[in-house]
Amino acid sequence: MKSDSLSTTSSFEPVLTRNIHRPGSEKIETYLGNGGYRAARRALERTPAEIIQLIKDSGLRGRGGAGFPAGVKWEFMPRDASQKYLAVNTDEGEPGTFKDREIVERDPHQVIEGALIAAYAVGAGRAFVYIRGEFFLGVKRWTKAIADAYEHGFLGKNILKSGFDLEMSVHRGAGAYICGEETAMLESLEGKPGNPRLKPPYPAQAGLFGLPTLVHNIETLACIPHIIERGPDWFAGIGTAQSKGPKIFSVSGHVNRPGNYELPLGVTLREIIYTHAGGVRDGRRLKAVIPGGASTPIMTAMQIDVPMAFETLRAAGSELGTGAVIVMDETTCMVEVARRLTRFFSHESCGRCVPCRIGSVRLYEALERVERGQGEIPDIDRILELAHGIGGITFCPMGTALVNPARSAIKCFRNEFEDHVRKGHCVVSRRAFRGGPDGKDSHRR
Amino acid sequence: MGVKLQTLTDPKKRAMLLSALYIAQEQFGWLSPEALERVAGRLGLSIGQVRSTASFYTMFRLEPKGRYHVQVCEGLSCYLAGGAEPIVDHLVRRLGIRPGETTKDGTFSLEIVQCLAACDLSPGMKINDELYGCLKLETIDALLDDLTQRAVER
Ligand SMILES: Cc1cc2nc3c(=O)[nH]c(=O)nc-3n(C[C@H](O)[C@H](O)[C@H](O)COP(=O)(O)O)c2cc1C
Ligand code: SF4
Numbered sequence: 001m002k003s004d005s006l007s008t009t010s011s012f013e014p015v016l017t018r019n020i021h022r023p024g025s026e027k028i029e030t031y032l033g034n035g036g037y038r039a040a041r042r043a044l045e046r047t048p049a050e051i052i053q054l055i056k057d058s059g060l061r062g063r064g065g066a067g068f069p070a071g072v073k074w075e076f077m078p079r080d081a082s083q084k085y086l087a088v089n090t091d092e093g094e095p096g097t098f099k100d101r102e103i104v105e106r107d108p109h110q111v112i113e114g115a116l117i118a119a120y121a122v123g124a125g126r127a128f129v130y131i132r133g134e135f136f137l138g139v140k141r142w143t144k145a146i147a148d149a150y151e152h153g154f155l156g157k158n159i160l161k162s163g164f165d166l167e168m169s170v171h172r173g174a175g176a177y178i179c180g181e182e183t184a185m186l187e188s189l190e191g192k193p194g195n196p197r198l199k200p201p202y203p204a205q206a207g208l209f210g211l212p213t214l215v216h217n218i219e220t221l222a223c224i225p226h227i228i229e230r231g232p233d234w235f236a237g238i239g240t241a242q243s244k245g246p247k248i249f250s251v252s253g254h255v256n257r258p259g260n261y262e263l264p265l266g267v268t269l270r271e272i273i274y275t276h277a278g279g280v281r282d283g284r285r286l287k288a289v290i291p292g293g294a295s296t297p298i299m300t301a302m303q304i305d306v307p308m309a310f311e312t313l314r315a316a317g318s319e320l321g322t323g324a325v326i327v328m329d330e331t332t333c334m335v336e337v338a339r340r341l342t343r344f345f346s347h348e349s350c351g352r353c354v355p356c357r358i359g360s361v362r363l364y365e366a367l368e369r370v371e372r373g374q375g376e377i378p379d380i381d382r383i384l385e386l387a388h389g390i391g392g393i394t395f396c397p398m399g400t401a402l403v404n405p406a407r408s409a410i411k412c413f414r415n416e417f418e419d420h421v422r423k424g425h426c427v428v429s430r431r432a433f434r435g436g437p438d439g440k441d442s443h444r445r
Numbered sequence: 446m447g448v449k450l451q452t453l454t455d456p457k458k459r460a461m462l463l464s465a466l467y468i469a470q471e472q473f474g475w476l477s478p479e480a481l482e483r484v485a486g487r488l489g490l491s492i493g494q495v496r497s498t499a500s501f502y503t504m505f506r507l508e509p510k511g512r513y514h515v516q517v518c519e520g521l522s523c524y525l526a527g528g529a530e531p532i533v534d535h536l537v538r539r540l541g542i543r544p545g546e547t548t549k550d551g552t553f554s555l556e557i558v559q560c561l562a563a564c565d566l567s568p569g570m571k572i573n574d575e576l577y578g579c580l581k582l583e584t585i586d587a588l589l590d591d592l593t594q595r596a597v598e599r
């Protein structure tokens with residue numbers, strides 16, 4: 001995680017990714033050699049209530065996309081229930097996001113330690129790790145790390161002589177984006193199709209097998225040992241008013257150095273793109289940015305001085321999401337971007353509710369028509385109407401995610417949609433137009 | 446199969462279903478109707494329960510695939526990096542099959558998939574369990590030559 005001297009983040013010390021470039025970073029010996037599991041030892045000497053207070057004081061918010069305050073969620077877990085669970089979300093499927101893959105592959109013990117502390121704080125005796133089916137190396141690394149943690153007494157019975165027991169196991173998903181949504185993940189863990197459940201009840205009330213379940217993204221869990229070690233004030237001292245701590249930003253698209261960059265929340269997109277990710281490829285001009293993964297609204301190059309924080313991005317009309325920055329240069333056709341992203345969501349709809357299942361297909365078809373130059377001007381407003389009819393009324397938040405690309409692309413780049421219609425082809429990408437009855441995309445290069 | 450009613454309603458048994466399907470798929474290469482029935486019998490689940498789960502998830506193969514199952518990412522980052530369709534087109538020409546099909550000799554099958562969470566290595570694809578990133582058409586050719594050779598040697 002290099003940072004150049006002129007940046008405002010030059011003095012920032014990475015913590016979540018501090019180990020990942022060491023050789024053998026995934027091994028327990030490496031982790032222990034760098035102070036690993038010290039925080040767990042400390043945490044187990046304190047009361048669960050004290051730990052919950054520390055996490056609340058830190059201001060930690062979930063890194064899985066929704067940004068819910070972690071400490072508040074911990075407090076929702078009923079104190080009197082005899083059996084409670086922790087579900088560890090490693091399903092990472094949001095296009096543009098690849099931070100969780102790197103964390104599990106390169107530093108799984110950080111997550112186990114965070115999970116141990118979280119489980120202790122809420123009184124969960126069993127942790128289920130749900131990992132995306134495609135992450136073969138990740139599954140291996142998780143499995144090995146858990147076995148080693150058992151061997152060293154960080155999992156199992158009477159952990160570090162504290163009297164606290166925690167069992168942990170790994171469960172593979174099998175290729176379904178929706179299973180990253182927490183209730184769909186619980187269904188999948190129960191061996192069922194991954195259809196989201198109605199909320200309430202929330203997982204903290206009735207989750208896996210009907211028992212209270214705390215669900216966290218693994219980057220959230222990775223923050224926890226550091227909060228225990230360095231204190232909540234250290235964590236709360238990083239970031240903005242409502243977005244605290246370090247964050248891993250996955251940067252991809254038209255940049256010179258795509259990759260994961262750990263930076264303080266509140267860093268600007270400009271700094272991420274130009275200082276850390278090496279600027280726009282081939283010296284081209286920046287055109288648009290998706291700040292937080294495929295489901296977050298597209299922003300224009302004019303907006304890159306917005307700080308990357310939950311509240312500031314929302315005020316700018318987008319979302320922080322998972323912090324996955326997709327960078328697009330001046331040669332990018334925004335109609336194609338909207339079409340491609342909508343195709344993803346319509347492909348991944350679990351099919352449970354009509355607006356998402358059918359609406360996403362209609363939305364995709366309309367976008368495809370415009371993209372191929374076969375649309376009409378009213379089609380553009382029809383796309384917006386469709387989006388309006390889907391967003392916010394679906395069974396789960398996928399409905400809102402699904403309309404964001406089309407809606408934001410039209411909002412920021414309406415002229416490109418109109419050009420496609422009027423000229424019958426794309427003027428931006430200057431690629432050969434091959435659209436027509438053979439059903440080929442016009443943006444094949 | 447002599448399934449007891451009690452086991453039919455045991456939620457913990459159903460929780461083992463995804464793992465059981467993976468094991469069966471590993472063993473047989475794909476999940477044939479017989480394989481699904483066998484899984485149902487072993488776990489004491491109804492065939493309907495097994496089928497509804499197996500068909501929901503894209504990684505469970507309800508039809509046979511090639512020895513090398515090539516999966517090309519069509520996600521936005523891969524597209525921006527010059528991948529997706531150009532790579533699919535190349536593979537279609539080279540393998541003589543379209544997405545969703547398997548070569549006659551059963552060596553290769555081709556599929557278009559969604560973001561592999563490897564957008565830093567765009568454009569990317571997977572062959573069976575292995576991830577290949579920063580692809581160029583030449584490297585794909587070399588890779589396929591190598592796999593074809595290995596398939597012949599076996
Ligand atoms: C469609 C959809 C997909 C999601 N995918 C993921 C995912 O892949 N990984 C993840 O951690 N959270 C994902 N989430 C968010 C989870 O539902 C949940 O909020 C999160 O795991 C809670 O953890 P956190 O509080 O640590 O962020 C998704 C949500 C939705 C609506
Ligand atoms: S909004 Fe889409 S993904 Fe969510 S429950 Fe409805 S159909 Fe399924």
Ligand code: FES
Nearest residue numbers: 518520523561564
């Ligand atoms: S878009 Fe291809 S790996 Fe993410």
